[in-house]
Amino acid sequence: MNKEWxxxxxxxxxxxxxxxxxxxxxxxxxxxxxxxLIKIFACRGCHEAEELADESINRVTAKVEELAKSYEGDPxxxxxxxASRVYLEKVRKDRLQAQLPPPPELPEATDGDAYACFDECLxxxxxxxxxxxxxxxxxxxxxxxxxxxxLAQELGLGINALRIRAHRMRVQLQKCVESCLDRALAN
Amino acid sequence: xxRTQELDEIRQYLLRQLSEDQQQSIEQRLLVxxxxxxxxxxxxxxxxxxxxxxxxxxxxxxxxxxxxxxxxERRQSLQFARVFRRYVDSRPIPRNHRxxxxxxxxxxxQAWELRAAAAVIAVAVIAVALWFAIPRPSSELLxxxxxxxxxxxxxxxxxxxxIPLPSGTLKIVLQLPDDSAPxxxxxxxxxxxxxxxxxxxxxxxxxKTVSLTIPANQLxxxxxxxxLLTVNAAGAEQPLSGSYLLTIE
Numbered sequence: 252m253n254k255e256w257x258x259x260x261x262x263x264x265x266x267x268x269x270x271x272x273x274x275x276x277x278x279x280x281x282x283x284x285x286x287x288l289i290k291i292f293a294c295r296g297c298h299e300a301e302e303l304a305d306e307s308i309n310r311v312t313a314k315v316e317e318l319a320k321s322y323e324g325d326p327x328x329x330x331x332x333x334a335s336r337v338y339l340e341k342v343r344k345d346r347l348q349a350q351l352p353p354p355p356e357l358p359e360a361t362d363g364d365a366y367a368c369f370d371e372c373l374x375x376x377x378x379x380x381x382x383x384x385x386x387x388x389x390x391x392x393x394x395x396x397x398x399x400x401x402l403a404q405e406l407g408l409g410i411n412a413l414r415i416r417a418h419r420m421r422v423q424l425q426k427c428v429e430s431c432l433d434r435a436l437a438n
Numbered sequence: 439x440x441r442t443q444e445l446d447e448i449r450q451y452l453l454r455q456l457s458e459d460q461q462q463s464i465e466q467r468l469l470v471x472x473x474x475x476x477x478x479x480x481x482x483x484x485x486x487x488x489x490x491x492x493x494x495x496x497x498x499x500x501x502x503x504x505x506x507x508x509x510x511e512r513r514q515s516l517q518f519a520r521v522f523r524r525y526v527d528s529r530p531i532p533r534n535h536r537x538x539x540x541x542x543x544x545x546x547x548q549a550w551e552l553r554a555a556a557a558v559i560a561v562a563v564i565a566v567a568l569w570f571a572i573p574r575p576s577s578e579l580l581x582x583x584x585x586x587x588x589x590x591x592x593x594x595x596x597x598x599x600x601i602p603l604p605s606g607t608l609k610i611v612l613q614l615p616d617d618s619a620p621x622x623x624x625x626x627x628x629x630x631x632x633x634x635x636x637x638x639x640x641x642x643x644x645x646k647t648v649s650l651t652i653p654a655n656q657l658x659x660x661x662x663x664x665x666l667l668t669v670n671a672a673g674a675e676q677p678l679s680g681s682y683l684l685t686i687e
Contacts (some may be wrong), residue, residue, distance in 0.1 A: 277553040287475060291465050294452060296508040335462070365521045366528070388526045389492055393656050396634055400658060410632040410660070417479045425518050 260426040266312045269319045270326055284308070285325055288334050295338055303341060307334040368431035372424055380420060387417040440598055440683055441631045443588075448474075448481045449629075453501040455677075464586045484633050486512075486519045493635065495667060499675035524569035584611040584647075585664070585682040598661055598683035604654045611649045612664065612682055622668045627677060631661040660683045 258266070269279035270284075285304055292300035310333050311318070322329055373381040383402070390398050403413045450456050451464050468475050488494050489502050505511050565568055580603035601608075614620060629635045634643035636656075642649040648666070663681040 284469065287469050290475075290478070291468065293509045293512065294454075294455065294465075296505045298508055298510075300509055325470055328466060330465055331469050362521060362524060366525055371527045373676070382531055385526055385529060386531050388487075388522065389530065392493075392636060396630075396656070396658075398638075399632075410658075413477065414480060414632050418476075420485060421483065421522075422479075425515070425522075428518065429514065 258309055262312050262315060265315045269315050288330060296338050301339055307337045364432060364435045368428045371431055372427035384420050384424060440661060442661045443681055445481060445633050446629050446663050446681060448478055449485060452506060453498055454505045481633055486515050490519045490523055492517055495675035497674040503657050507533055525631055544591050562592050580609055582609040585684060587615050587680040588614045588683050589680050598685040600685045600687055603686050605651050607651050608657060609649055609651045611647050614646050623666050624669060627648050627665045628668055629663045655673040657686055661685050
């Protein structure tokens with residue numbers, strides 16, 4: 252892996268321009284590609300998913316002048332091809348993670364700290380939203396399915412639309428709780 | 439591809455159960471399809487919740503531990519899911535919270551004569567409803583459907599069999615692939631089009647079929663994929679490839 256090369260501002264600008272002539276849209280596309288490459292590396296079991304995604308992007312950036320002239324098709328798929336090579340090199344290099352020490356455990360907060368953060372974060376949401384979240388994740392197995400069916404009917408939503416809405420709220424809640432816990436652990 | 443098959447494929451992708459070709463195909467789509475990417479994230483969360491709730495098979499648990507928990511972010515999501523589950527369990531919310539409140543408020547505002555008359559009518563209606571609703575031993579409410587396996591490969595996928603929502607218990611008879619023996623199939627996983635998964639015990643075995651029964655109140659309208667679960671030589675439970683597709687209308 253060529254970890255020595257770092258993209259220049261000029262090369263990075265060319266990369267954005269290749270993704271989209273509109274700078275703002277180009278920035279969004281860049282972020283989307285990066286996020287999805289990280290996810291793909293994580294799904295392939297790589298601890299250092301972010302590093303590998305950035306390495307893939309750097310390699311594409313190094314060739315962007317040439318690509319802008321000759322490459323046809325969705326740029327995301329070119330990134331994917333490069334990411335696949337980066338992954339294979341990584342596999343060859345450490346053959347495989349069984350030899351590596353397990354990644355360090357994250358510091359764990361007590362339930363008391365965590366509950367206080369859940370209370371704080373849920374209080375920041377409109378009451379209906381926080382109740383929806385708690386109700387959506389209530390119960391287990393059959394009771395949970397029945398519960399979600401009723402909840403969807405009450406809100407006039409399809410089950411899948413409810414599922415997407417609940418997931419987006421949960422992601423927000425997780426971010427809020429984690430940043431609250433970071434503050435609590437720091438004190 | 440049927441939605442349930444797609445959800446199953448995403449789940450297999452997350453547990454690293456797909457072949458290299460299938461994996462590459464799904465990864466290329468993840469880079470260009472926004473909906474699929476969001477579906478992956480939702481399925482990832484559901485998988486973590488299923489792990490926390492103990493709803494994965496022993497083989498899936500193993501794959502989850504060995505492959506899924508490879509990044510700090512995912513281990514953090516697992517910690518979050520564990521505490522979130524305990525938090526939700528500690529704060530039960532009445533299921534019909536809003537509906538009960540508004541109904542009760544309206545009820546309290548009525549005159550007592552009207553409330554008494556309404557109560558008498560309600561008791562009569564409940565009595566009649568119960569008379570009709572209590573199952574009689576003579577009326578066995580059992581619907582049966584027989585399904586054949588569909589390859590998980592998109593190009594070869596069969597159409598889902600459609601049946602109306604049964605009023606009683608649904609018996610599902612699954613025709614086994616030629617290389618499967620009924621005695622090796624212990625349980626069947628049911629995957630709904632909302633990503634919910636449940637497992638059912640096999641209740642009957644014949645020469646080339648296994649059957650399971652599902653009470654109607656555990657089903658709703660929508661698409662389902664069923665997967666056979668077997669036990670491998672190491673004693674771990676794992677899904678066989680291919681799905682049975684069913685649509686309840």
